[in-house]
Amino acid sequence: MPAPxxxxxxxxxxxxxxxxxxALGLGLLPRxxxxxxxxxxxxxxxxxxxxxxxxxxxxxxxxxxxxxxxxLPGGDVQLEARSGIEGSAEMLVTAHLRPTxxxxxxxxxxxxxxxxDEQGRPLxxxxxxxxxxxxxxxxxxxxxPQRLALPTPDRxxxxxxxxxxxxxxxxxxxxxxxxxxxxxxxxxxxxxxxKVVEGxxxxxxxxxxxxxxxxxxxxxxxxxxxxxxxxxPAAQGGWVGQRFPLFSQGPTVIVVRSxxxxxxLGTAR
Numbered sequence: 001m002p003a004p005x006x007x008x009x010x011x012x013x014x015x016x017x018x019x020x021x022x023a024l025g026l027g028l029l030p031r032x033x034x035x036x037x038x039x040x041x042x043x044x045x046x047x048x049x050x051x052x053x054x055x056x057x058x059x060x061x062x063x064x065x066x067x068x069x070x071x072l073p074g075g076d077v078q079l080e081a082r083s084g085i086e087g088s089a090e091m092l093v094t095a096h097l098r099p100t101x102x103x104x105x106x107x108x109x110x111x112x113x114x115x116x117d118e119q120g121r122p123l124x125x126x127x128x129x130x131x132x133x134x135x136x137x138x139x140x141x142x143x144x145p146q147r148l149a150l151p152t153p154d155r156x157x158x159x160x161x162x163x164x165x166x167x168x169x170x171x172x173x174x175x176x177x178x179x180x181x182x183x184x185x186x187x188x189x190x191x192x193x194x195k196v197v198e199g200x201x202x203x204x205x206x207x208x209x210x211x212x213x214x215x216x217x218x219x220x221x222x223x224x225x226x227x228x229x230x231x232x233p234a235a236q237g238g239w240v241g242q243r244f245p246l247f248s249q250g251p252t253v254i255v256v257r258s259x260x261x262x263x264x265l266g267t268a269r
Contacts, residue, residue, distance in 0.1 A: 037130045038153035039178065040105035041097065041163040044069050044077060045238060051258040052241075054083045056251075059262045062086060065255045067162075067239075075099045077106055079160055083255045084116075089246040091115045095159040111159045115247035123247050126183045128156060137183035146187040155179045156189065161229050162239040165206040168196050169231035169238060180210070184248035197228075203240060203260075204231045225252050232260075 052065035065083035072078055077097045084090025093113045097106035111128040125138040127145075133154065136145040150156055156179045157164050167173040175195045182188055194208035206229045230241040241256040256262045 036154070037108040038155055039157060039164070040100055040107060041157075041160060042105060042166050043099075044079075044163065047071055050239075052083070052255050053258065053262075054085060055254045055256055055262045056085075057243075057254065059254075061262075062088075062253065063090075067257075075103075076109070081159070081255075083253065084246060085118075085251065085253065088118045088120075089116060089250055091246045093159045097160070097163075106163070108157065108160070111156075113158060115250070117247065117250065124183060126158070126181060128158060128181055130154060130156075135181045135187065135189070137181075137187040146183075148181075148187045148189065151179065151189060156181055161194075161206075161208070161242070165194055165208075165229050166231070166238060168194060168206045169204045169233060171196075176208075177211070182248065202232055202234055204233065205229075206231065 047069050050067040050069070052067060053061050054063040054065045056062050063084050063086040066081070068078075068080045070078045070080075076099070079095040079097070080093070082090070082092045091113065092115075093111070095111045096109040098109050099106055108128075108130050110130060113126040115123045117123055122140050124140045125145075126135070127138070128135045128150070130150065133150045134147055135150060135156070136147045138145040155177070158180055164176065164178065168176060175193060177191065177193050180190050180192050182190055191211040192208055193211045194206050197205050197207045208227050208229075225245050226243060228241075228243040229239070231238040232240045239257065240260045241254060241262075243252065243254045245252045254262060
């Protein structure tokens with residue numbers, strides 16, 4: 001759908017994001033600070049492979065999905081999630097987490113994300129190294145990556161939203177503020193926020209969006225995808241689904257854990 005004044009949707013979003021980056025001073029220069037994530041995430045309630053399906057926004061199944069949570073030797077945790085449309089776009093994300101000194105939580109060590117478009121063409125690699133305090137965006141050609149320093153404090157969470165949002169689903173927290181690294185149209189870091197919205201039955205929906213400030217958020221809202229994670233506090237592990245685009249400006253899908261009805265997650269809304 002074209003944006004107002006004849007500008008494309010992508011152009012409007014890119015302009016808004018760059019305006020915000022300039023206002024907040026989000027550049028590519030290193031910043032001083034500690035070499036670890038400032039966020040402590042909860043331990044997973046379950047390990048192993050979790051089967052799921054990929055659905056379109058009308059609730060039709062379009063492909064398979066899988067979430068894999070593994071405890072590594074030494075206690076570190078590796079999370080891997082793959083989803084996509086059969087014969088079309090797909091996404092693979094990973095996260096490596098390390099137990100805190102008291103063993104009661106996890107801190108992010110690294111994250112990565114890579115997607116393919118509808119024609120199966122790689123769209124590059126986004127990598128986040130929390131120990132080196134650096135994010136990088138490697139282009140599809142495999143050339144020199146664009147790099148930027150992580151902010152202080154480091155609240156960047158691109159991948160394990162199933163862990164980050166658990167305190168919202170349980171009612172222990174009303175709102176969570178974090179950050180997301182984006183690569184499309186230039187590497188940058190965007191503030192984000194998440195809160196619970198009304199759910200269906202026992203399922204809790206946590207919706208998150210980019211926090212561009214009161215004015216820009218209102219202007220950009222019609223052009224932004226809906227981003228959600230669903231939890232069922234009564235189910236093992238809690239996580240039951242997630243809604244997100246497979247890549248920037250790409251098709252939005254809903255990944256649903258096996259055993260749950262996609263319509264229960266409000267895919268038709």
